[in-house]
Amino acid sequence: MMRLWGGRGNRDNESTQDSLDQEQEGGSNEHTRLLPNRVESVSYLSPDDPAVSPYNLWSVRIVRYLTIFFTVLASIWWVILLVSLFVTPPGFHTRGSGFFSFSYASLALANLLFTLIFFAIPSKSVRISSIIMGVLLLADAVLLISVEKTRHEEGWVGMASVLWALLMAIWTLGTDRLVEWGKEEEEERLTGRAETRRSLAEWTAVLVSTMSMVILAIAVLLMTCTLILRALDAGLAPPGQLFWVDGDKYQMHVYCYGNRTDSKGTKLPTVLLDGEGPVEDGLWQFADSAITNGSISRYCFVDRPGFAWSDTAPSPLSAGMAVEVVSEALARAGEDGPWVLVGAGMGSIYSRIFSVRHGKEIKGLLLIDPVHEDDLGSIGSPGRGFLLWLRGILSPLGFDRIPEALFKGRTKEDRVWGRCAYQTGKYLFTKLQENLVADTLSRRDVDSSRAIQNPDIPLSLISSGVEIRKNSGWEEKQRDLSHLTHKLKHWDIVEEAPHQVWNTLEGREAIEKRLQQLVYGTKSGATTL
Numbered sequence: 001m002m003r004l005w006g007g008r009g010n011r012d013n014e015s016t017q018d019s020l021d022q023e024q025e026g027g028s029n030e031h032t033r034l035l036p037n038r039v040e041s042v043s044y045l046s047p048d049d050p051a052v053s054p055y056n057l058w059s060v061r062i063v064r065y066l067t068i069f070f071t072v073l074a075s076i077w078w079v080i081l082l083v084s085l086f087v088t089p090p091g092f093h094t095r096g097s098g099f100f101s102f103s104y105a106s107l108a109l110a111n112l113l114f115t116l117i118f119f120a121i122p123s124k125s126v127r128i129s130s131i132i133m134g135v136l137l138l139a140d141a142v143l144l145i146s147v148e149k150t151r152h153e154e155g156w157v158g159m160a161s162v163l164w165a166l167l168m169a170i171w172t173l174g175t176d177r178l179v180e181w182g183k184e185e186e187e188e189r190l191t192g193r194a195e196t197r198r199s200l201a202e203w204t205a206v207l208v209s210t211m212s213m214v215i216l217a218i219a220v221l222l223m224t225c226t227l228i229l230r231a232l233d234a235g236l237a238p239p240g241q242l243f244w245v246d247g248d249k250y251q252m253h254v255y256c257y258g259n260r261t262d263s264k265g266t267k268l269p270t271v272l273l274d275g276e277g278p279v280e281d282g283l284w285q286f287a288d289s290a291i292t293n294g295s296i297s298r299y300c301f302v303d304r305p306g307f308a309w310s311d312t313a314p315s316p317l318s319a320g321m322a323v324e325v326v327s328e329a330l331a332r333a334g335e336d337g338p339w340v341l342v343g344a345g346m347g348s349i350y351s352r353i354f355s356v357r358h359g360k361e362i363k364g365l366l367l368i369d370p371v372h373e374d375d376l377g378s379i380g381s382p383g384r385g386f387l388l389w390l391r392g393i394l395s396p397l398g399f400d401r402i403p404e405a406l407f408k409g410r411t412k413e414d415r416v417w418g419r420c421a422y423q424t425g426k427y428l429f430t431k432l433q434e435n436l437v438a439d440t441l442s443r444r445d446v447d448s449s450r451a452i453q454n455p456d457i458p459l460s461l462i463s464s465g466v467e468i469r470k471n472s473g474w475e476e477k478q479r480d481l482s483h484l485t486h487k488l489k490h491w492d493i494v495e496e497a498p499h500q501v502w503n504t505l506e507g508r509e510a511i512e513k514r515l516q517q518l519v520y521g522t523k524s525g526a527t528t529l
Contacts, residue, residue, distance in 0.1 A: 044192040054120060054182035063175055067115055070168065074109040077164070081105050081157070085389070085429070086436060088314035095250045095311035096153030097425030103223060103396040104140075104161035108168040110216060115172045118209040121202055122180035129213035130173040136220040137166040143227050149234030150227065153311065153426075219397060226398035229405055229415065236412040238309040243332040245325045250311035252329035258291050258298030269340045269363040269519050271299040272354070276345035277427070278308040280417035283344060286502045286511070295512040296519050300335055302326045304350070306430025308417040317433045320445035323353045337361035340518045342511075344368040345499060346379070346434075349446055352484070355457060356449040364518030365457050365485070368501050368511060369464040372477035373446045380438030388435055392428040455486040460514040462507070465495035490514055 054060045081102045084092045094101060111133075118126070141162045144150050151159070184194040198206070240255030261267050273279045273287060279301040287299040304322050305313035313325065330336075338361050343351025348370030355362045371379075378384070400423045404410040414420040421427050434442070461482050468475045482491050492514070494507045501507035 044190060054179050054186055056186050057182045060179055060182040063178055064116075064119055067112060067119070067171070067175060070171065071109070071112040071116060074105065074112055074164070074168070077161075078102075078105045078109050081161070084157075084315075085392070085432070086315060092157055093249060093314045094153065094155045094157050096150075096155075096158065097306075097312060097392060097395070097429035098157075099392045099425040099429065100154060100223075100227075100396050101158040101161040102393065103219075104158075104165040107216060107220065108161075108165040110212075111165070111168050111172050114209060114212045114216075115175055118205055119175070119179060120183070121205045121209065122176045122183065123206045123210060125206070125210040126213050127173055127176050129210065129217045130169055130176065133213070133217045133220050134166060134169040134173065136217070136224050137162060137169055140220070140224055140227055141166055143224075143231055147231045147234055150230055222397040222399075222402065225402050226396055229398065229401055233412045233415050236416050240309075241333060242309065243329045245328045245332070246313065250305065250313060252305070252311070252325060253303040253309035254300065254329050254333040254335070255302075256298065256300040256333070256335060257288070258296070260298055262297060267338075268297045269338045270335070271296050271342055271515060271519065272339045272351075273299060273301040273342050274304070274344070274347035274350050274354075276347055278303060278417040278421055280308055281419070281421065282500060282502055283342075286508060289508070290512050290515060293512060295516040296340075300330070302329050303417075304430070306426045306433070308421070312426055312429055313433070315433050316437050316441065318437045318441035318445055319349050319434075320353055320442070323350055323357060323445075326350070326354065327357065338363045340364040340366065340515065342366045342368065342515070343370060344501075346371045348481075349373070349376075349442070352453070353445055353449045355454070356452055359454045359457075362454070362457055364460070366460045366462070366511070366514055366518060367481060367484075368462050369467060369497075369499050370461070370478070370481055372481060373443060373450070374477065376438045376443050376446070380435050380440070380442075385432060385435040388428055388432040392425055392432060395423065395425040395428055450484065453484055457485045458487045458489050458518055459485045460489045460518060461491040462501055462510055462514065463491070463493045464497050464499050464501055465493050466498050468493065489517065 055064075080089065080092065081098065083089065084094075085098050085102065141159075144154055144162055145159060188194050238253050238255070240253055242251040242253055244250070245252050256270070258270075259268075260270070271287065271290075273283050275281075275283050280303075284301065287296070287301075290296045291299065303310035305311065305317060305325060313322070337358065339358065340363055341351040341355055343349070343366075345368070348367045351365065351367070355365055401410075401415065401420065404420060404423075405415075410420050411418075415424060459482070461478065463475070463478045468478070478491075482488050492510045494501055494504065494510055497504045497507035502511055
């Protein structure tokens, strides 16, 4: 008889007829024949006979039924996590992106499906791949649970997903070994020896199953490397403070710097910054320079959900809902204005909604190459949403983050809020949330804010000359936004500036000049084109 985990033991010296007599006397067990007893004949069965199958053993059949059951469970879990990427079910909110937990669920499901497809064709290479995968998944589980930041972001959903993937890798290993034992056992019983040959179809199945498991193992290795980068990035402390918002569901990062009053003790407005992405990437440095130059006295910014150090919010998340949690974070930080709002690009949408909801506290509004509400249709297009979703699904593999960290020297700052932040799952998830409701809920929010906008708020507008020349309708949309209030102070077009106007010297000088006028109340006439 064959041992399950070892080699061949000493075979019984009893004759085949004696074994048959013992089976008849001892009752049924997993070795009892399920087919007519043809072994009493002079010749054994052919190895190619369909009756020679590991499915003759009850243990093998039970394991197959359990594998099917686990596959059904994995499919249900996979569907739930897929839905949660678009609409968060109660209790399934993760403060990270949700893409990591979905990847582990996909890995477990793929592992089980391959196990079922190639169930009757065990191979040593599959078992080796399963061992490698199990070791890597164990390392992932240790990293995810032991690092506070990753544990905080992934929550119970992420931890359950990685542990489930680990258990299914172990199950695949055990199943393949059991089927190999059962196959050899039945071949020796029905053909007289364990078959060492394989047909062309069997070799093809072994090749496909091996390649599939190797691909899964490589995917787990890449996910492990990405998780290591996330663990390293967790060591980058936020410059400001984190505050729980929305019923303590997640945290928002608030940072303020400067003096509330001038040298005479007069309270001055605080500049509140909002950008297309993390404020830290460009606008933060500009604001520090503006304080040094005396253009402004104080500034604040709040990382919107999913940017930099802020957690992601449950889906759906409209612009108005994001403004509400920004307002809550500022209130918890003890920041009550008055404000001069600076909105750049898509951030101008959020600044406009904020100005309506805090009307009495707003002393000025500066829009830097703002996005018009008519552009929300393209921002919310299905094609863009699909690409964001696909990039998010692939983000745990770190196709861009890992090479750039190894060969281009990208730092923690680059990945958390800098030039590589767009590669992270949190950023992609936030942009996917923005896409899903841009032309519906967010459009409703900005339309209603325009209808009730305080017409007496001073407004300055700075536009990119590059964008105006590149897009024929951009200038007309900028002109329309110049009529948001009745107090347009200036409309500047910086000829050589890109969409990020502050990236040029001329652009920075224009922004500082208009900010200084709004903060210190310098009187000047409106500039229109």
